Amino acid sequence: GKTRFGISKLDEDSLKALSYNTLGEYFNVQNESALLNSFEKIVQLTKKMGAIDMSFYFIMLTLVIFVLKQFLIDVVKIRI
Numbered sequence: 001g002k003t004r005f006g007i008s009k010l011d012e013d014s015l016k017a018l019s020y021n022t023l024g025e026y027f028n029v030q031n032e033s034a035l036l037n038s039f040e041k042i043v044q045l046t047k048k049m050g051a052i053d054m055s056f057y058f059i060m061l062t063l064v065i066f067v068l069k070q071f072l073i074d075v076v077k078i079r080i
Helices: 012-021 032-050 055-079
Strands: none
Touching: none
């Protein structure tokens, strides 16, 4: 499109190469439905990469800390 310093052109080949080299995807969106589809695909990709269920580990850590706390309380009472 037009800019103050001249006409700019979309360098689609460079963007495709960048997305390929970084294991990403390139989206050339021309209308609203294509934009929504690209956002849905991005959300699906990010959920796969970042979804880790850590609840079991946090529950176990909490249990260990509680038992350790109770043990230390008992040890301190015995020494006093």
